[in-house]
Amino acid sequence: MRFKAELWVRLKVADLVAQTAWMTLTEKLDFSSDLHGIVRYSYWGFDAEGESAEKVIEDLDRVVRLDSSFTNQNKHLYLLRVTGDTPGADSITAGDLPLDRDYPVHDTVENVEAGNKRFACDLLVREHRNDRAEGFVSRLESRLKGTKVSGMKVGEVWRLIVNASGDEDAVRKAENMAVTRSRREGVLLNPHYQTSELVGISVPEE
Amino acid sequence: MATSFKGKVAIIQFPGVNCENETADAIRSVGLDADLFRWNEDPGLLEESLAVVLPGGFSYQDRIRAGVVAAKDTVMDALSDLASAGHPLLGICNGAQVLVESGFIPGIHWERVDLALAPNIMEDREGYYCNWVYLRNEGSSCRWTRLFLEEEVIPVPIAHAEGRFVTRDEDLLEQMIKNGQIVLRYCTDRGDIDSAFPVNPNGSMENIAGICNREGNVLAMMPHPERASWLRQVPEDICGIWGKKRFQAAGDFSRMEDEGPGRRFFASLLEKGPVSASSGCSGQAKEGGR
Amino acid sequence: MLKGTVRITDRTDAEVAESLKKRDLNLAVSEARRVCELLGRDPTIVELTIFNTMWSEHCSYKSSRRILGEMLPTKAANVVMGPGEDAGVVRFAKAADGDWHCLVIAHESHNHPSQLLPVEGAATGIGGIVRDVYCMGAEVVGVLDPLRFGDPHGENAGQTISIARGVVDGIAQYGNALGVPNLGGDVVFDEGYDDNCLVNVVAVGTVMESKILRSRVPEEAKNRPYKIILVGKPTDDSGFGGAAFASEDLSSEEDANRGAVQVPDPFLKRVLSVANRKVLEQASERGFSIGFKDLGAGGISCVTSELADAGGFGVRLDLDQVNVAAGHFPAAVIACSETQERYAMAVPEEFVGDVLKIYNEEFDLPHIYHGAGAFVVGDVTVEKKYTIVSQGEIVCEAPINVITTGISYDRAKKSRRLLFKEPAGQDDRSLKEDLLKVISSVNIASKGHLFRHYDSEVQGRAVLRPGEADAGVIAPVPGIAAGIALSVDGNPRYGTIDPYQGGALAVIEAARNVAAVGAEPWTITDCLNYGNPEIEEVFWEFYEGVRGVGDACRGIGLISHEGDPLPVVSGNVSFYNQGESGKAIPPSPIIACAGVVKDYSRSRSIGFKESGNTVYYVGEPLDELGGSEYYKVIYGELGANVPEADFVRERNQIRAVIEMHDLGWVRACHDTGQGGMITALAEMLVAARTGSSVGLTIDIDEFSNTGLSAEKILFSETGGFVVELSAGIEREVLALCARVRVKLHKIGTLNSRSNLEAVSGDKRLAIWETEELRDAYINGCRGIFGIEKGE
The missing domain is CATH 3.90.650.10 (PurM-like C-terminal domain)
Known part of the structure; x- marks a missing residue:
């Protein structure tokens, strides 16, 4: 059976890159009242084939836990999960990253406009070229037992916790923060070799 | 840190750059004065400078993407004004990345980011790559390459992980060519353009190693001319005329201290005369030659 | 009784052992009792932690010190400073004004961290060693990295290759970003390193003799007040990995884990070194003497006690003034943490304001790195006492020479007798095939692919690059013909057969490599990597290796100074290099040799x-x-x-x-x-x-x-x-x-x-x-x- 699965990995220690992104967006660009926090994850999406969702996660887990090009337990937290419409997908996971509680707030700004609230937009940034992903597929091929992986997406997810009036407003703001169109716009990706896609939007509990 | 940059070349010291001192040395070797400008000093000081150089290194440790954080610094506001007024500005390696992320290069739409310096594409390897390469001067009206002959081959070292000029704008390349903005291309030791690694060391489109703005006063180049400004810096097995010079200088200290192939980028600043605006014709630089 | 006193005197050995273990301290029971003797009372947890670090093998050389002292020649005509400082210093060329251009060199290992976390481990190794050279007032002009990995075609091939790549990546990331050229190094693959790689690092710098900084509070502190300034990254719990530490609780599980990784930051280091240079220039212009030292193992307590003791002073330190990372850290952690990218300096009170301004405003450290900066953390005292205050209470108080006093052991040794024999020759060998096999073997074949990950060109001084010749050559000072040649060496197979020859040949090989570019072997540093010194056979291997190194240094000597040895000016000992099975690595004395060539153009x-x-x-x-x-x-x-x-x-x-x-x-x-x-x-x-x-x-x-x-x-x-x-x-x-x-x-x-x-x-x-x-x-x-x- 075919499944879609994802691996999210983040540093246990302070992420200096995310800190720099935070400082650039809030101090050098004018997003100080729109942005509450940033988290950065390494992201792998898998098109997998295996006998069951549980087995796919178990097989992938064995590899990603031991292969330092995915995770190193001394410095990373990770979450491996099945996505899509697989029944009971929510409970088929591995790893120690509390993704659904990972909403740090760095600022001290109150919501500026009435009715606004916090949205966490997860933007996947990756290169137009897909050869890193192809490399990982062949890497997995030689290490996986049972489960097969036929395609992958590899990149970084930026979780931008923004202050917005609704979903659309949140996504628009997140994209403005992300895409470098000019010197005064965006920092997280250069569209001439990178793309972004929204892979999740959620509302953190206040 | 200087209190005045009058008549001097200012080298912008973003936090994390690391080639500022040897760049200053190379500039001084042509008889010009150079001094460091710390990124958070008063940008007004730069107005009196003779030229500005963004040196190589890792501004803000290349966090997020090489050059992007420095591109948003306030000093770039001042450089934007200076550069659009024709002030000479050179970005080397990380400096080139800053110029591209600032939209000064290609600068056809000023400050719009029309290019990227993307991760290298190489045979059998990924990431950082340090080696000597050959450049061909494409003969433009660039302020920084006036002393090179058209199609002159220049050996210099590169050292970077993100040096692949790329754009998704299909017309841009043609416009840049038409404008005479493609200044330097990676080539073989004989000056032939070969798109294969390692002649093209990073997979750059059209083997591009350096691009200037239309007016020719701003140049972004990935190779490091300051590391090729003395003959002693040239490796023994470099081919062509520079290799021959280096070979013959072995055992002779004073000849080894002579100029190297990269020094002329800096010496070009000494050439007087206005830069013709948007000349577009290749071949004009010839007269400025040796 | 001081706050946080740990009871030892009236406890049984078993109880003391239990108490030490509970606090994750490696001190032996006898050592804990020795602490009580020295202090004349039971120690506080802070004191015990300080001794725990100061008496570690890494800091105290307790197993090796006597043998190193007996065997290795450290004095010669060219030596300005031998072992004992952060780095060794030798003169190499006389300047027109009579001052001398000096070469500064230091050598260290970062083996265990690199096995666990190859990228960070190797990067931290580079970070630590360049700090040792910087803090002598020198400019760092190069690094070299002798690396030893397992068999890339053996049972552990996957892990070996992954570690090797991680290490190379870590060295490249750190060195390239810092802007220090990589001038060479060597790589040896051998199954003896399957479970324990070796990552040694060498840093080389140059300084004028008159500008050498001492790691001690200057004499001048007798006449006017001196302050201790701590500058750099905010202190966290690096080095206190994993285990619940001391008797105080850590706030959460995540905090407990964080200490396991030292996070190196070449970016902050680069900015710091540019700012340091400005501070040193100003001090020199205004005629202030200062003391300067980097923080390594043992952190704040180790650096401040050594700075003061070396100058004949005392210190009163207030831990509440230390900039700490987010989180709550016990006093013992703040006092002893191994957080990277920090320096301590002793400066006259009237210069303090300028120093803080350079770091905190001009170079804007708090914005460069969250929580970083320069802070006054204590006073130099004329009374030779070492005092630490935390939250208004004294948590450490002792005569300073008690804190810095060492400990030493005479380890037993026993020779191992293994029978080695020559292979039976084969008549039908093809010479043609054999040479092709040998030159394509991993230990001979070109490392060009590897070297190109490193920036060998930055600073523009390279004359011969890694792989171009037997030694890397730089022209260190513009306009003078003298060049410096550098090489590292050490063949584990020689040491396996005969540990004495292993030591001697490592020196010889390294010296020959610099001679091959025309340089006179001028000084060496040694990094002595062995197994567990408590095992008699291993200690014998160590003893024999050091004996070989010492004999070779005297035997080769300085060519231009008849009768003077080739001096060992700095070095490092790394014990306990063994796999999970307990099997020690092959005896691995690794030697770095710096040579001086009269005219680099002839290399x-x-x-x-x-x-x-x-x-x-x-x-x-x-x-x-x-x-x-x-x-x-x-x-x-x-x-x-x-x-x-x-x-x-x-x-x-x-x-x-x-x-x-x-x-x-x-x-x-x-x-x-x-x-x-x-x-x-x-x-x-x-x-x-x-x-x-x-x-x-x-x-x-x-x-x-x-x-x-x-x-x-x-x-x-x-x-x-x-x-x-x-x-x-x-x-x-x-x-x-x-x-x-x-x-x-x-x-x-x-x-x-x-x-x-x-x-x-x-x-x-x-x-x-x-x-x-x-x-x-x-x-x-x-x-x-x-x-x-x-x-």
């Missing part, structure tokens, strides 16, 4: 230059293939006849080769250690200039007096040099060699055939086209350091 690459030139072999091959690459690759055996160090012969050969350079004769030179003479010739041919066609025929009958078989002549690892000299000076060459009493064999004249041929009289033994040699040599390691896509 040449190993590549053959021009047909018509003459090729000589300086030396003579003996039946010494024990531990050789040939035995390993062809027979899969170690052999027994390890090369035997002959110091007089080595000294004379080195002198001959340096003189040939000084006379301007040398066109190419390569030493013939690993792989023997034929391997050296093949490498010289492969390295010939692109497009040039040179070739050589070697007639082994020239060596018939040795009575050895062709294989032994060609692959013997007895030391020697192959030199290409200009034509027409044969008589002078012979005269020189006779005068300095070295054996010389003329191998032949370079032809233009682009091949290498071995003959015995009129019988051809083998012929190799340059192209096939190049293929074998260039691609031997490609699978290891060519980074696979997807990483």
